[in-house]
Amino acid sequence: MLEISTLSKRFGGLTAVSDVSTRIEEGRINAIIGPNGAGKTTFFNLISGMYRPSTGTIRLRGQDVTGLRADQMARLGVARTFQATALFETASVLENLIVGHRLRTRSGLWDALLRTRRCKAEERICRDKARDALDFVGLAHLEARPAGGITQEERKRVAVALALATDPALLLLDEPAGGVNPEETDGLAALIRKIARRGMTVCLVEHKMSMIMNLADKIMVLDHGEKIAEGTPAEIRKDQAVIDAYLGSDHADVQ
Known part of the structure; x- marks a missing residue:
């Protein structure tokens, strides 16, 4: 799905991501873990088009997409959520989601001003996609509830729904279970599995190790911007470099 080669990002004298090469495998749940400051969100910002790489290449299904903007990546089928879910608080949940499918519409300013047939037809499609x-x-x-009146867990689900409304092939989830309780975490993990069963490729950053170890097909570990390990949950759990840098010995037996 996505092939990343020697990707780096420097901010002045600080190297946030250093020569990272990996593959996000199609149809699987891929995860990125590591301690705070490891470069995980910067890496996400690079592959989603939020940041332009200092060096390296990104290929999406063989196409070189290095340096494309976030809106261009989204049109190619890469959607993402963020750690903090920003919504239009006074608008309804459904109205927030209608924005997502606008990415796929063609109506312009004059269509909107003149209420053209195309504009009306696309509005119906956006509403249907948002409801789906x-x-x-x-x-x-x-759907009719103001977005400012829903819970943190519901906001996490709305963020996923907003990304899904763009019709993505690759979904990037930045801490999808951040700030929710264990029962809600299990529910969000079930939602991610449901997305994968739908045939979508998923890549997530998450700190909750029990969730990751039971959910991911493949894990990449970053530390100080560098990839220190990659493999299945069973392989990562036993990797001494990962235990030393992040998991600690208590996590070696996490099932």
Whole structure:
């Protein structure tokens, strides 16, 4: 799905990501872990088009997409969520989601001003897509609720629904279970599995190791911007460099 070769990002004298090469494998759940400051979010910002790499290449299904903007990557099928879910607080949940599918529409300013047939047809499509995404994440009952009045866990699901509304092939999830309790974490893990069963490729950054070890097919570990390990959960759990840098000996037996 995504092939990353010797990717680096420097901010002045600071190297946040250093010569990272990896593959995000199609149809699987890929995970990125590491201590705070390891470069995980910077790496996400690079592959989603938020940042331009200092060096290295990114290929999406063989196409060189290095340096493309976030909107261009989104049109190619790469969607992402963020650690903090920013919504239009006074708008309804459904209205927030309608924005997502606008990426796929063609109506312009004059269409909107003149209320053309194309504009009206695309509005219906956007509304239907938003409802489908909301139903998929289990929040159809909240479509009319103001976004400012929903829980943290529901905001996480709305963020996923917003990404799904763009019709992505690759979904990047930045700490999808951050700030929610263990029961809600299990529910979000089940949602991620449901997304993968739908045939979508998933890559997530997450600190909750029990969740990752039971969810991911493949894990990459970053430390100080460098890749120190990569493999299955069983391989990562036993990797001494990962234990020393991040997991600690207590996690070696996490099932």
